[in-house]
Amino acid sequence: MITPTETTGTAAEAQPDPTPAVAPKKIEGRSPGRIAWDRLKRDKVALGGGIVVILLILAAIFAPVLTSLFGHPVDQPHPDQINPDLGLPKGAFGGISSNYLLGVDPTFGRDVFSRIVYGAQISLTVAFLAAGVSVVIGVLMGVTAGYFGGWVDAVISRVMDVLLAFPQLLFSIALVSVMPDSLLGLSGSGVRMGILVMVIGFFGWPYIGRIVRGQAMSMREREFVDAARSLGAGSVHILLRELLPNLVAPILVYTTLIIPTNILSEAALSFLGAGVKPPTPSWGQMLSDATKIYTVDPTYMVVPGMAIFITVLAFNLFGDGLRDALDPKGN
Numbered sequence: 001m002i003t004p005t006e007t008t009g010t011a012a013e014a015q016p017d018p019t020p021a022v023a024p025k026k027i028e029g030r031s032p033g034r035i036a037w038d039r040l041k042r043d044k045v046a047l048g049g050g051i052v053v054i055l056l057i058l059a060a061i062f063a064p065v066l067t068s069l070f071g072h073p074v075d076q077p078h079p080d081q082i083n084p085d086l087g088l089p090k091g092a093f094g095g096i097s098s099n100y101l102l103g104v105d106p107t108f109g110r111d112v113f114s115r116i117v118y119g120a121q122i123s124l125t126v127a128f129l130a131a132g133v134s135v136v137i138g139v140l141m142g143v144t145a146g147y148f149g150g151w152v153d154a155v156i157s158r159v160m161d162v163l164l165a166f167p168q169l170l171f172s173i174a175l176v177s178v179m180p181d182s183l184l185g186l187s188g189s190g191v192r193m194g195i196l197v198m199v200i201g202f203f204g205w206p207y208i209g210r211i212v213r214g215q216a217m218s219m220r221e222r223e224f225v226d227a228a229r230s231l232g233a234g235s236v237h238i239l240l241r242e243l244l245p246n247l248v249a250p251i252l253v254y255t256t257l258i259i260p261t262n263i264l265s266e267a268a269l270s271f272l273g274a275g276v277k278p279p280t281p282s283w284g285q286m287l288s289d290a291t292k293i294y295t296v297d298p299t300y301m302v303v304p305g306m307a308i309f310i311t312v313l314a315f316n317l318f319g320d321g322l323r324d325a326l327d328p329k330g331n
Contacts, residue, residue, distance in 0.1 A: 056314070060120040067113075077108035112300070134258060138207070160206035176192065208254050
């Protein structure tokens with residue numbers, strides 16, 4: 001005989017479970033860009049370098065605004081700020097004061113802050129344009145040599161070897177000395193900047209060309225390239241649609257690392273007198289002027305030197321972090 005307890009069960013068993021069913025957590029896929037950004041956010045040093053880079057770019061773009069707010073016209077002399085007996089800025093540390101945040105130059109008394117900000121325009125413009133020239137030529141030559149191989153690879157590789165052995169500095173100085181004051185609608189410092197961009201960019205493409213060539217050689221034997229060939233895709237389609245999209249990461253990383261090298265090259269050429277013409281400000285030119293008085297007024301050398309140091313360091317830190325973030329084998 002079945003008792004009522006056995007039929008209906010206990011009171012606890014009759015009550016519904018108060019805990020609602022929890023749906024399983026949905027697995028969210030992440031794109032390669034999202035993965036790279038998550039890695040980059042964890043690298044505080046690289047983020048700090050990236051922030052400094054952005055601030056430098058903004059300072060160069062809004063140089064007229066910053067000069068009007070915190071400085072003086074870039075070429076306006078202030079002889080009243082120079083001690084006529086010593087030929088040096090009045091006051092300590094190169095004449096630094098509330099009116100002249102970074103002091104004045106010892107020659108004409110011009111505002112150093114304004115010249116540093118406008119000098120950033122020259123350095124960053126030359127560096128970015130030269131990097132663009134190097135990337136375009138280097139990617140084109142590198143992917144062509146790596147994909148086709150054979151005599152095409154041999155010819156392009158020998159051209160790279162010749163350019164890497166060419167004395168870029170001497171060639172730049174010689175080219176500047178024979179160039180006219182006006183060329184292709186440019187005049188004065190515009191001609192000098194154009195020469196710097198072409199020389200630095202042209203002699204810099206073999207570096208990225210070698211990197212792209214090696215990557216293209218390893219990718220041309222991959223399955224997705226063989227699949228494209230089996231579907232009847234031509235060489236141009238494979239180069240533009242299959243190889244180049246997979247080369248974006250190394251190209252982007254190398255671009256961020258070649259920009260500080262170009263900044264140093266522009267500063268070195270300006271230091272030697274092959275850069276922009278005075279009175280157009282340039283960090284390398286300011287360092288060259290400071291060599292005459294650095295024993296009695298070191299501030300005028302420290303300020304542009306620190307500007308170059310901070311800029312190059314920020315780009316290098318950001319480039320290293322970006323390389324780690326885009327590494328597919330990274331954590």
